[in-house]
Each structure stands twice: as C-alpha cells, then as structure tokens.
Amino acid sequence: MNERIWIPYCGAAPDPGGLIGRWNLDPGLLCLFVAISAIAFVRTAGRPRERALFFAATAVTLLLFVSPFCALTSALFAARSAHHVLLTALAAPLIAAAMPRSALNAIRGGPASWTAVSALILWLWHAPSLYGEALSSNAVYWLMQASLLGSAIAFWATVRASSSVAAVAALLAYMVQMGLLGSLLTFSDEAFYAPHALTTTAWGFSPLEDQQLAGLLMWVPGALAYLCAALARLHRLLEDEVRPNGLPA
Incomplete structure (x- = not known):
C-alpha cells in the first residue's frame, strides 16, 4: 500500500x-436536507404514512452523513460497508415505500434490470481504485453516494411495483450477489483499500481485519435485509393464494 x-x-x-x-x-449539505425535507413535507400532505416513511429515511441519512458516523467511515472500511448497507438496504426502501404510484410508474425498466444496474454500481465502487478516488475527491465521493442511493431507490421501487414472483426473484438475486461480495472481502488474505492502511490500528483492527469485518457486515446483515424482504413478499404471495375463508383457491 502506498503512503x-x-x-x-x-x-x-x-x-x-x-x-x-x-x-x-457542511452548510451545503444541511441546506440540501432542509430543502428536500420541506418539499417532501408539502408533497406528502394528507398522506401521513408516506410522510413518516420519508422522514424515517431522512433520519437514516442524517446518521450517515451528519453524525460522527460520517467521520468513522474515514477510519474504518467496516464503517463504510455499514454505511453502504444502511444507505441501500434501509434508506432506499423507505424512500421507495414513500413514493406515490405515479412516481413508481415513471421509472423505466423492471426489477431484473435494476437488480443488475444496482449490483454493478455496488461492485464498481468496491473496486480499490474507484474507492480510492471517492476518498480523494468530494465530487467523486458524492457521485458514489448518489449512484448507490439512486440505483437502490429504483431497485426497491420496481420491486414494490412488480408482482410478488418477480419481486422475490429480484430480492434473492440481489441477496446472493451482496453475499458474494461480502464473502470475497471476508476470505481475502490481502487488504485491498489503501485509504485505510494507516487508519484502523487506533480502533484495534489491522487493515485486513477491518476489511474482513466489512465483508461480514455485507454478507450477514446486508444480505439478510434482502432475504427478509423476499420472505415478506413470498408471504404476501401465499396469502393471495388463500381464499378469505382460509381454504386454498
């Protein structure tokens, strides 16, 4: 690793x-949060459920970008991994769940295509060279965050708008690829990420141990979020197959 x-x-x-x-x-970031929150407050008038979901997503993003957790991601790749999981598997589905039907219908493509796009973006930003650029340039950093969040919102929105069969297939496919990326990081015998070569020891981890913890976070809780969502849609599918009197359709 270089210096x-x-x-x-x-x-x-x-x-x-x-x-x-x-x-x-950061004043620019705080102003952006205020502006988006104000717009969402107006657009969700009369829809308390959607308003609550959006502001829950806002609370998650405030944790990620404003709280000291933001600084922790500079020290530990494991924190960065948790950041990406929370952004794509918690904030994104909350936002997608708060979107009106008209917004869902405006998204081009189905869950299969957005599974591929979102997964590709996730893998690209975990390439050591691109990850290093994101920690060297604010513009690239925000490109990383915007592309991860935007593609994840589109993924969850299309999952929400699709049939249960298509949704379950997309969620399981995403779970598998996230688990694969997590396992590659966990079982590697080499630390890949130069920005964390000198930042982990103060926290009691070697760079390799930090990377392995990051992989575990993606592999277990990260992939589990998609499995739970798939099971929820599968449960809904099975309920649809049962008549109101409890007998099979």
Missing part, C-alpha cells in the same frame, strides 16, 4: 477519543 495522504469528504480519520465531536456541519 498517499487521503482527504475524504468526512474529514481525516478520527481516533476513538475524538469521534464524538466529529459532526459534519
């Missing part, structure tokens, strides 16, 4: 003692 100095968007990697004070108060 390049990395300056990620969330700032220099903190040590454990300094993490609590590392809130990201």
Whole structure:
C-alpha cells in the first residue's frame, strides 16, 4: 500500500477519543436536507404514512452523513460497508415505500434490470481504485453516494411495483450477489483499500481485519435485509393464494 495522504469528504480519520465531536456541519449539505425535507413535507400532505416513511429515511441519512458516523467511515472500511448497507438496504426502501404510484410508474425498466444496474454500481465502487478516488475527491465521493442511493431507490421501487414472483426473484438475486461480495472481502488474505492502511490500528483492527469485518457486515446483515424482504413478499404471495375463508383457491 502506498503512503498517499487521503482527504475524504468526512474529514481525516478520527481516533476513538475524538469521534464524538466529529459532526459534519457542511452548510451545503444541511441546506440540501432542509430543502428536500420541506418539499417532501408539502408533497406528502394528507398522506401521513408516506410522510413518516420519508422522514424515517431522512433520519437514516442524517446518521450517515451528519453524525460522527460520517467521520468513522474515514477510519474504518467496516464503517463504510455499514454505511453502504444502511444507505441501500434501509434508506432506499423507505424512500421507495414513500413514493406515490405515479412516481413508481415513471421509472423505466423492471426489477431484473435494476437488480443488475444496482449490483454493478455496488461492485464498481468496491473496486480499490474507484474507492480510492471517492476518498480523494468530494465530487467523486458524492457521485458514489448518489449512484448507490439512486440505483437502490429504483431497485426497491420496481420491486414494490412488480408482482410478488418477480419481486422475490429480484430480492434473492440481489441477496446472493451482496453475499458474494461480502464473502470475497471476508476470505481475502490481502487488504485491498489503501485509504485505510494507516487508519484502523487506533480502533484495534489491522487493515485486513477491518476489511474482513466489512465483508461480514455485507454478507450477514446486508444480505439478510434482502432475504427478509423476499420472505415478506413470498408471504404476501401465499396469502393471495388463500381464499378469505382460509381454504386454498
């Protein structure tokens, strides 16, 4: 690994003692949150469920980008992995669930195509060279975040709008590819990510141990989120096959 100095968007990697004070108060980011929240508040008037879902997604993104968790992702690749899982498997489906039917219908393509697109974007940003660029340039960093979140929203939106059979197939396919990426990181005997070569020891991890923990987070809780969603849709499919009196259709 080289000795390049990395300056990620969330700032220099903190040590454990300094993490609590590392809130990201970027004025541009905070203004964006306020503007989007105001628009969503107006657009969800009369729809309390959708409003609640959107503001739950906002709370997740505030945790990821404003709280000290943002700085932790500069230190640990495992935190970055958790960040990506929370962004794509929690914030994105909350946003998709809050979208009106007209917005769902406006998305071109079905769950199969968005499974492929979202998975490809996830793998590309875990390539060591592209990941390094994202931690070297704010523009590339936000391109990474926007592409991960945008493709994940489209994936979850098309899953929501599709039949249960298509939705379950897409969710299981996504679960498998995320588990595969997680297993590759977990079982590697080499640390891939140069930005974390000198930032993990203060947290009690070697760079390889940090990477292996990141892989486990993707492999187990990350993939589990898609499995749970698939099981929920499968349950709905089975309910649809049963008559109101409880007898098979």
